[in-house]
Amino acid sequence: MDLNYTKEEQAFRAEVRQWLEDTLPNELREKVRLGKRLAKADIERWHSLLHTRGWLAPNWPRAYGGCEWNAVQRHIFEEEACLAHAPRSLPFGLSMLAPVLLAFGSEDQRQRFLPRILNGQDWWCQGYSEPGAGSDLAAVKTRAVRDGDHYVVNGQKTWTTLGQHANWIFCLVRTDPDAKKQEGISFLLIDMETPGVTVRPIVLIDGEPEVNEVFFDNVRVPAENLVGEENKGWTYAKYLLTHERTNIAGVGFSNALLTTLKHVAARVNSGGRPLAQNPHFAARMAQAEIDLMAMATTNLRVVSAAAKGQAPGAESSMLKVKGTVIRQELTSLLRRAMGPDALPFQPDFLDGGSNAAALGPDHAAAAAPAYFNMRKLSIFGGSNEVQRTIITKAILGL
C-alpha cells in the first residue's frame, strides 16, 4: 500500500500543469471557470490545441495518433485539466466511437475515421437512446433494412448530446426484428448530411438545447459503414459503455467544484460573517469534502487496477452512483451559497462573451442552471437505478 504517485507520475503531472498554464487561452479558462456555455468553436479550438501537442487521444494507440496513456496518467491529466478550468474534450468520437473502431472496426474504417476525429473534420454524436429505449437500451426500434449495398434506416433517436453540431452519428439499429432483443442489433455509422436525417433540439430545464432528437426517414447508408458484424451490435455497445464509464466518478470535476464552492462561501455574506463560517453551511461543505476525499481514493483503487490491466467491471457502477451523488450535492451547495443571487436567469451572460455584465457576484449566473443541468448525471449513461441493479447482481449476487 503506497498512496504516493511515482516520480514519473509526478513529473508527468508537472509537465501537464505547465502545458495547461502556457497553452489554455484565457477566454476559455474564464468561460469554464464562470460556468458559461461553450460554443462549438470553443470546443474545436481546445481540441486543436490538444491535437497540436499530441494529447487529444489519451487512450488511443500511438500508431493512430494517440498517447497510449495508462489509467493513472489519464486520471492525472483529467485532474489537472479540471483544476486549470480547461474545457472537457468531446468524448463521442475520442473515447466512445474510437475504441469500438479500434477493437471491432475494419482497418479501412480506422484509416477513414480516426484521423478526422483528431483533426476536427468530424464531430460525432451518439445515437443510442430512443423514446422507448432509455434504461432498457436493448429495446431499440430504429430499423435498418439491407437494400443492395445500402441499409435503409427509419426511426428516431433521442437525448443526442450536442447533436446539433455533429456531422456524423454512430447508431444502434435493429437489423433483425425477429431475433431476441439483444441479438438483432447492429452498430452503424451515419453521415448526418444524408437526405432524410432531421435534428430537432430539445431545450432542457436549464434553458439550454444541449440534447436533440434525431429522426431518420428512409436514410440510405452505405453498407461499408456497418461496424463489425451484422446483429453483433449489442456486444460493441456494451464495450463502448465500459469506455464511457472511465472517469465516470468525475473526481476532477468535483474537486474543481469544491474549490469554487469554498471560494464563494468565503466571500458571500451571511448574517454579518462569511457563509463559510455559518455552522450549518460549513457542516454541509465539510461533509461533501469528506465524501469526496474517500471517493477520490475509491476511484484511484479502480484506476490503479485498470492501469495494471484489470478491466473495471461492476466497480464502475459504484463509482458512477457515488461520484454523481457527490457532484450533484456540490452543485446544490453552490446554488444555495448564492442565496437570492441564484434567482435570475441570465442566458445572455451565459452564452455571451466575457464582457456581458452579470447580475450578482462571480459564479452566481451559472449556479442554478448548473445545478439543474447536473440532474442528468444520475440519469444518463445508465441511470443510477440501473447501476444499483448491476451492483446487486454482479457484486452482491442477489
Add this chain to the structure above:
Amino acid sequence: MEFNLTEERMMLRDTLQRFLADKYSHENRRAMIAAGEPYDAGIYAGLAELGVLGAMFSEGQGGFGGQGFDLMVVFEELGRAGVIEPVLPAVLAGGLIAALGSEQQRGLVEEIIAGTHVAALAQGEAGSRYDLNHVETTAAAEGDAIVLNGIKTHVLYGAEAQTLVVSAREAGAATDAAGISLFLVPVNAPGVTVSGHRNMDGIPSATVALDGVRLAASSRLGAAGEGLEALEAAVARGLTAICSEALGAMEAAKELTIGYLKERKQFGVPIGKFQALQHRMADMLIEVEQARSAVINLAGNLDQPRGRREIHACAAKNLIGRAGALVAEECIQMHGGIGMTDEYALSHFARRLTMIDHLFGDTDYHLERFIALKAG
C-alpha cells in the same frame, strides 16, 4: 379541532381550480415566457374578478379574507397550476400598505384588489442575503422632503409595478433593527431606474436603482424608523403564500410522476412495478403530507404574537425547503430525461420549487433562525 375548509373557502378554491383548469395551460405559459411577456394580463384580470386578490385582504382592509387559510387556499391552487401572475406582491407590498397606510395611501389597496395596480416590495440589497434588517439604502431629510439613495435587488415584479414599497434607513448602522422606514415610491419618480429580468422559474424580477429620489414626507408608510416589525409580519404572510404555492407545486409534480410510473414501460413492465421506485414514491408522499401540516401550522398561527408566528414561519420554510428539493429531484430522477425537458411541465414545477428555497430565507437560514427563536 376542524381541518376542513369553511364553505366560503371551499367555494373560492373550487372556482379558482375551475378557472385555472380552463384557462391556464402549461403550453400557454411557456409560449408567453418565450415571447418575453412578463405574464398574462387577461389571466390577471380574471383572477382579480374571481376575488383572488380580494381574498388576500381582510374586510376592514376592503377585502373579504386576509387570514392565513385564505392565503393557503389560493396559493396552493396557484402553485398547482404554475401561475406566474403577480398575486404575491399583493400580499407583500399590498399587505404593508393595508396594514400601515394613511387613509389616502390605503386608496391603493382598492386598485390592487381590482387588479388595476401592482405594488411591489423592494427590500433586498446586494449583500443583504435574507436579512430584512440589512438595509443600506438611505433616506435623508432635506427640508420638507426625503431623499432616497441606494440599490434594491431581486424586486419581484418590479418592472411590472406602478408603485414600490421600499425599505430605507433613516438612522443607525447597516444591520440595526431600528431606523428602517418604508416608503411608497412611484416607479416614474425622477431618479428611479428599474431594470427587469426573468428568474429561473419564469417569474419577472428587477433591480431598482434609487438615485436621489425626492419624496414628500407623506410618502412614508407607517412610523419613521419602525418599519422592520411590519416588514417581518408582511414577510411571514409572504412565506405562508410561497410555502402554500410550493405545496401545490409538489402535489402537481407528484401527480405527474405517479401517472408516469404507471404509463412508462421499460423491461416489459410499467416502471411503477419496481419496488425501488415504489418505496421512494411512498417516502415522497409522506414528506408532502408533512409539508402540508407545516403549512397548516403556519397559516393557523399567522395572527398570533410575533414569537409564535415566526417559529412556525421558520419551521414551515425549513420543511418546505427540504421537501421541495426532495420532490423536485426525485420526480426528475424517476422520470428520467423527459423530466428535464422544458417542454414538460414537471421541469417548471421543479424550477419553482427550487427557487422558492431562495426567497425570504432558505432551509439553512430558517433552521438557524428557528434555533435562535426557540432559545430566546
